[in-house]
Each structure stands twice: as structure tokens, then as C-alpha cells.
Amino acid sequence: MSPETAEPRSAGYPQALLSPAELEARLQQIGRERYHSRHPFHRLLHGGRLNRGQVQAWVLNRYYYQSRIPLKDATLLSRCDDLALRREWRKRIEEHDGWPAADGRPANEGGIERWLVLAEAVGLDRDYVVSTEGLLPATRFAVEAYIRFVREKSLLEAVASSLTELFAPKIHEERIAGLLEHYPFANERTIAYFKRRLSEAPEDVKFGLAYVTREARTREQQEQVLAAVRFKTDVLWAQLDALHHAYVEPAQVPPGAFVPVGPQEWQGMGSGGG
């Protein structure tokens, strides 16, 4: 096709609107290039090559991310005057915070509680974890940047930043298999958080993907969507960089952050949370 007859849209000109399939392909490409499943720390974790203190540091810092997700989602709710979107988005808060049994619906302890079960299983004190003392400052900064993004960017970008869930089921499957194979603390009860996310995340992301596909009506908005997902991969990656630096190599723990104590070999631990 010569330049004269090229139809700008199909020719992929910078301003041409992407088709839904093209948009999703770009999102998947971001996942392949930037999702934290590629991070060396995760390879060590899933391969059974982290000692007790290193896993504790991961669980402790990741708790902060998990525990702030409902605040991030409430931030999105608080700026959303679309009742249907609010109803859908509220589910994310419910899944993390849980609910009591009521009106015939069984109780759900919630993802944060499930994470605390994991924390206790790896030998951390629940109150210490909840206090967020011992957190790496970089964890706090990354999570706060995510919440700020959701508060300050457009609603479209706020929704889009959740789309790293597109890539989550694969990492959860790897993690479940890797933890069960390599670590004595891992069993059905202690890794319930990841099991549950396997069924929740695809539902959430289906809604989010449909939303951004529908609401990004210009190429500029589509680029904002892609940038939001890249931003989010940065938020996730930065947390692992900080863990790796502090606890793996060069293993320089910043002042005030968690310092592992006691035996670091798994062999001496018994069945952990078993």
C-alpha cells in the first residue's frame, strides 16, 4: 500500500485509534516486558532459594501493599459518580476487607486476613506486621504513589492502573506451585490468599478491561491507559528492587527496617503454619 492510499487508522499512525484487540495486545506486551514476575526476587522466591528472613521480609512488606489496596479502591469510589461502576468496584474492597455472615451469605475473612495467616505461618508476629513498623521506606513510597495516582489522575487512568491483574493469575499459579514445593510453611491454609485471587482477579480484570476499552475513545486516552499500566508495573517492580537490595544483594537493610533474627534455614522450622 503506498503512503498516498494508506488509511491512517490501519497504517498504525501515531494518532490512529487502536482496535480492542490491538489495545489488549499492547497491554499484554507491557506484561511480558515489565511485570514483576520477571524480577529476580520472584525467581528466587518461587524457586525455593530464599531463606526464612528473606521470605519474612517479603511477606511483611507486601502486607503493606495488600492492606492499602482497599484505601486505593475507596479513593477511586470517592471520585466516581457512576453508581454502576461504584457497585462493581466495591467488590474489590469487600474481597480485601471481608464481610461477616449475613442474610444467608457465608462470611468471608477477606484477603488482608488471609495475608496475615501467611505472615504468622512464616514466623512473623501479627501485631508487628499490622503496625507496619519495619517496613522498607521504598515500599511505603511506592504504595503511596499508587494511591496518589488513583486520586489525582483521570478516572480512566485510575481504573486502568488495576489492569496488571491481567498478568496476575500466571504469577499466582507459579507462586502456589513454588511455595508448596519448596517451603515447609506452605499449605492450603497458609497460601489461601493466592488461591482465592486465582478466581477473583479474572473477574475483576474482565470488568476493568471492558471499561477501558469502552471509555478510551481517543488514541490519546488509549496511550494514557497504557501509561497507567506501565506506571503500575513500576510500583510493583520498585517494591521488589527494595527487597532485593535490603535482603538479598548487597543485603543492606536501611536504618529502622526489619532485621531477621534467629535461624534462617527452613529445615529447622518444622511445618511452619501447618
Place this chain on the structure above:
Amino acid sequence: MSPETAEPRSAGYPQALLSPAELEARLQQIGRERYHSRHPFHRLLHGGRLNRGQVQAWVLNRYYYQSRIPLKDATLLSRCDDLALRREWRKRIEEHDGWPAADGRPANEGGIERWLVLAEAVGLDRDYVVSTEGLLPATRFAVEAYIRFVREKSLLEAVASSLTELFAPKIHEERIAGLLEHYPFANERTIAYFKRRLSEAPEDVKFGLAYVTREARTREQQEQVLAAVRFKTDVLWAQLDALHHAYVEPAQVPPGAFVPVGPQEWQGMGSGGG
């Protein structure tokens, strides 16, 4: 008791901590002096002395308040790192936004939908109401001030500002009786919003009152609680002042705001929301 032997707390010195009973008594006093049940517009409404356009204006403007309550409550959630408080507070969003039937729990259309049923019953177009076109600017300003208060003040003050619910059951009872007696649009279906609030509000306020009684640990904090409730009564009162000015006396509708059309007598309307 002489000044020398007086115990500052029981003597009611400015800085003495109030007992729970004293704190609640002060709250009730604010209700008696400042709650919008005393406003002339409500007396006209409940006494059957408002015409069709005046009731429409009330329903239209009050919709904005109702519809922003979930955003206000999500704002509170978004700054609350206490999971137990979030779980409790989320109920308010659920009640207003509703939920679908799931896991054996029956659906709830939600308070906003119930309000829209009322809006249609008084002859308003649902889409026009939802668009918030025709709103009195003072309604918007008052509601925005409430949300800003919940975002910017302390969490204690944000919770406290909900405590006007202490006074709500009485006004809802008056309203239910008054509407049913005087207006052809009023029936079980169209006033379902108020009926439901009769059972919801006491549960909500019981939690809120226990929270502020427990968390206000200094007299200064107790005074902040009282000031928050006074602020909230201002938010409610200002909305009725604006309605009264625009639609009752002197009946000067601001530029761009809703202007009633058609017959204003109820007699010609039939049974309204039927």
C-alpha cells in the same frame, strides 16, 4: 462546694472531660436547637402545604445530597487504616448504592434507587434528576462542603459529622405520616426510602456514637465532635434555606435552576406514583 475543693471535672470547667452521658446530652441539645426538622420548609412539607413544583424542587435537590453520600463515605474509607471501622462504614455505601442478589442474599436496590422512585412519583424525569441539571447552586456548595469536611478534618470529626442521624428517625416518622396524609403521590412504594432509613439509621448511629465516645479522649476532641455535628446541621439547614428562598418565599429561582412547569395543584394529579 467551695472553689478550693471543687473537682474541676464535676465542676464543669471548660477543659473537663464530659462523661458519655454528658456528651450525648450535648449532642441531643444540638439536635433540638439546630436540626433541620425545625426548618419552616420541612413544616410546610410535612403539613401538606407545598405544591407540586415545590415538592419536586425538594426531591430534585435532595437527590444530590443522597447521591453523594456514598462518595462522602468512600472518602472516609479511603483515609481509614482501621479494617474494623472500614468494614462497619462500608455498610453505608452498600445501603445507598445497593447490591445484586448473590450467594443466597437477596438483592437490595439501594437508597439512591429508592429516592429515584420517589422522584418519578412526584412527576420528575429520572434522567433529569440524575443529570443534576437544575440543581440550586447552594445545594451543590453545601454537599461539597460536607465531602470536603470528611476529607480534610480528623477521622474523629469525619465520623462525628454523621451523628445527625441521632435526630433522623423522628423526622422520618413525621415525614412518612405527613406525606401519606397530605400528598396523592405518597404510598408504601414511593416512600420506601424513608421507611428503610427508619431501621438503618439507628444501627449506623449506634456505631458512630460509640466510636466518638470512645475515641474522643480529651475535652478538645469532644468539642471537635460537637462542632462537627453543628457543622453538619449547617449543611442540612443551608439546603432548605436555598429551597425556601427559591421556591417558597420570595420564590426567586436562581438563573439555570429548576423551574416548575404545568399544574401545581395536587388535586389534578391522580394517584401520582400509584
